[in-house]
Amino acid sequence: MRVLLIEDDAVLGAAVADQIRADGHGVDHVTRLGDAEAAVTGTAFDLILLDLMLPDGRGLGYLQTLRAKGDVTPVIILTALDQISDRIAGLQAGADDYLVKPFDLAELSARIGAVSRRYAGNPNPFITLGPLEVDLAGRTVLKDGAAVALTSREWAVFEALLQRPNQVVGKTQLEDVLYSFDDTIGSNTIEVHVSHLRKKLGRWVIATERGLGYRLGKAS
Numbered sequence: 001m002r003v004l005l006i007e008d009d010a011v012l013g014a015a016v017a018d019q020i021r022a023d024g025h026g027v028d029h030v031t032r033l034g035d036a037e038a039a040v041t042g043t044a045f046d047l048i049l050l051d052l053m054l055p056d057g058r059g060l061g062y063l064q065t066l067r068a069k070g071d072v073t074p075v076i077i078l079t080a081l082d083q084i085s086d087r088i089a090g091l092q093a094g095a096d097d098y099l100v101k102p103f104d105l106a107e108l109s110a111r112i113g114a115v116s117r118r119y120a121g122n123p124n125p126f127i128t129l130g131p132l133e134v135d136l137a138g139r140t141v142l143k144d145g146a147a148v149a150l151t152s153r154e155w156a157v158f159e160a161l162l163q164r165p166n167q168v169v170g171k172t173q174l175e176d177v178l179y180s181f182d183d184t185i186g187s188n189t190i191e192v193h194v195s196h197l198r199k200k201l202g203r204w205v206i207a208t209e210r211g212l213g214y215r216l217g218k219a220s
Contacts, residue, residue, distance in 0.1 A: 001112075001159060002025065002027070002043070002045050002046050002047075002179065003020050003027045003046065003048070003112070004028050004030070004039055004040065004043075005020070005027055005028065006048065006050050006051055006059065007049065007078065008051060008055055009051075013031065016049065016105070016108065023109050024155040024159065025112075025177070026179050028045075031054070032055055033056050034056055036048075040066075040071070046074070046116065047075075047076065047116065048066075049075075049076050049078055050075055050078065051079060052081055053079065063077075063093045063094055063095060066094070074116070075095050075096055076095065076098070076099060077090045077099065078101060079098075080100065080101045081100075096115050096118075097111050097114075097115055099111060113137045125138075130202070130204070130205075131143055131202070131219065132201060132202075132205070139155055139159075143202070148201060149200075153193055154193050154196055154197055156178055157177065157190065158201075159177075160177050161215065162216060164215075165216050166215075168213050168215045169213050169214055169215065170212065170213040171190050171213050171214075174190045174213070178193075190214075194206050194214060204217045204219055
């Protein structure tokens, strides 16, 4: 999943970005609404984390503009504004969740996971896929009851496919979920991660649609 973080507090922003990466997601961090507008113009984000008080404007107005344009990207508000009226205004403007600062980073991870699952059409964090038992919230995979260790990048690719079980996911879409990790994305990066996932989870787990991309496979 690729996340856009709009937060002008440098310390908090860095901590949140580190947490998101540790959870296996890619993150782009901007500190101004102008930069956020440029980011969403060129990139399809899976989630936006939005502060309400920013140097060049109010996050609430930005959210209202997004929704007026028909943009349905999930949004979680992160703010120090803790009045009930502020929460109501945020949710009525189109936010999917509202988290008051200071907050625990583990709670943020849980809320990101919950919003992501709702939009993927699977509110249940547990998925059974043939011999695999996947815990989306805990980011763990069991194969025939034994834990399988996935790197954060392997998990990001696998999760992108899990969230679209009946769809072909293009190579460019998979590259997007890795974009803000530190590693450079080479021309064969996705192929390498897919190969590793097949070795660890089973060759059937990812099917190749030649010229189109990849899709989640089915156990035979």
